[in-house]
Amino acid sequence: MDSVYDIAIIGGGPGGIGSAIEAKVLGLDKILLLEKSNNHSDTIRKFYKDNKRVDKDWQGQIVEIEGNVPFTDGTKESTLDFFDELIDKHGIDYHFNCEVDKIEKDDEGIFNIRSSKGNFKAKNIVIAIGRMGKPNKPSYKIPASIRGRVNFNLDKCSKDENILIVGGGDSATEYAVELGKSNSVTLNYRRDNLTRPNPTNKKLIQEAFDSGLVKPKLGVDIESLEDEDGVVKVNFKDGSSEVYDRVIYAIGGTTPVDFLKSANLDLDSKGEPIIKDNLESSVDRIYIAGDIAFKSGGSIAIALNHGYKIVKDIINR
Numbered sequence: 448m449d450s451v452y453d454i455a456i457i458g459g460g461p462g463g464i465g466s467a468i469e470a471k472v473l474g475l476d477k478i479l480l481l482e483k484s485n486n487h488s489d490t491i492r493k494f495y496k497d498n499k500r501v502d503k504d505w506q507g508q509i510v511e512i513e514g515n516v517p518f519t520d521g522t523k524e525s526t527l528d529f530f531d532e533l534i535d536k537h538g539i540d541y542h543f544n545c546e547v548d549k550i551e552k553d554d555e556g557i558f559n560i561r562s563s564k565g566n567f568k569a570k571n572i573v574i575a576i577g578r579m580g581k582p583n584k585p586s587y588k589i590p591a592s593i594r595g596r597v598n599f600n601l602d603k604c605s606k607d608e609n610i611l612i613v614g615g616g617d618s619a620t621e622y623a624v625e626l627g628k629s630n631s632v633t634l635n636y637r638r639d640n641l642t643r644p645n646p647t648n649k650k651l652i653q654e655a656f657d658s659g660l661v662k663p664k665l666g667v668d669i670e671s672l673e674d675e676d677g678v679v680k681v682n683f684k685d686g687s688s689e690v691y692d693r694v695i696y697a698i699g700g701t702t703p704v705d706f707l708k709s710a711n712l713d714l715d716s717k718g719e720p721i722i723k724d725n726l727e728s729s730v731d732r733i734y735i736a737g738d739i740a741f742k743s744g745g746s747i748a749i750a751l752n753h754g755y756k757i758v759k760d761i762i763n764r
């Protein structure tokens with residue numbers, strides 16, 4: 448039994464790190480954290496712009512931290528440092544570049560976890576793989592010739608471009624305000640009003656609209672995208688068309704259905720995992736933490752609270 452972990456956590460974002468720290472603090476002995484990218488917190492590294500303000504009450508959701516991870520407002524960098532220190536301080540046993548692709552229970556109720564770094568065994572599993580591995584894409588076609596100019600994060604952005612940001616949440620408004628400082632930016636959202644961002648982002652985007660830093664294109668959806676001489680022609684449903692150097696979609700992420708199926712979890716008709724009040728899935732002792740526990744929304748603080756709730760449940764059993 449030496450090689451059997453008390454808890455194996457799949458995904459090293461806030462939900463996974465929170466679960467690992469709580470497991471350590473609340474007294475589980477053998478804890479394993481498996482992360483597919485080359486460092487923890489891949490969503491924060493890939494989708495947050497540098498120096499981004501990180502709000503504890505993201506999307507206007509007021510959350511009190513319940514457990515032992517004292518997360519507060521900060522920046523992208525301070526949040527990553529905070530998680531670095533937590534992982535080091537608590538001596539968490541982790542593997543990076545370790546993608547899990549299958550979880551099976553044996554006859555004795557022990558889980559076999561298959562990963563790109565070999566197999567592991569555990570008595571309890573937390574799945575905290577988020578949704579941003581597969582960002583949401585529009586339903587219309589993106590012509591292959593302009594795919595390099597149609598993006599889902601800011602990695603390819605530079606300066607002095609004419610950019611369309613698509614989305615109406617905090618990510619879209621933050622991207623717009625930031626890129627507006629060095630580019631010509633338009634924010635497109637299908638509804639007339641931006642109701643989803645938190646109060647700070649609502650204020651900042653309104654100021655950006657008022658000052659002309661960002662142009663609003665609200666209340667209209669996109670019909671199609673075309674290649675026009677190597678840049679992106681966007682055809683809107685109101686009959687208008689504009690040409691942009693770049694289009695960035697910030698419209699959330701999808702449920703990793705294949706992964707959940709490979710762990711034999713029951714899904715509802717929309718492909719979302721069925722989750723009990725204690726955050727356990729349909730499979731005994733497989734728990735779900737963080738963004739995949741929600742159809743949409745979620746936040747760092749909520750993911751951390753999931754970790755606390757799950758570990759308490761495991762300990763109380």
Ligand SMILES: Cc1cc2nc3c(=O)[nH]c(=O)nc-3n(C[C@H](O)[C@H](O)[C@H](O)COP(=O)(O)OP(=O)(O)OC[C@H]3O[C@@H](n4cnc5c(N)ncnc54)[C@H](O)[C@@H]3O)c2cc1C
Nearest residue numbers: 458460461462483489490501502505547577737738746747
């Ligand atoms: C642009 C943007 C800005 C945001 N700003 C804020 C903010 O200011 N404040 C806030 O509270 N929230 C913010 N959020 C939301 C917040 O980032 C998420 O709610 C949070 O990251 C969810 O944590 P998670 O652990 O569920 O998932 P994630 O953070 O997505 O972490 C999942 C991890 O699992 C790994 N993984 C995936 N598949 C596998 C696999 N098969 N095997 C092993 N590892 C795997 C991924 O590489 C990733 O590191 C923002 C989100 C975006 C996109």
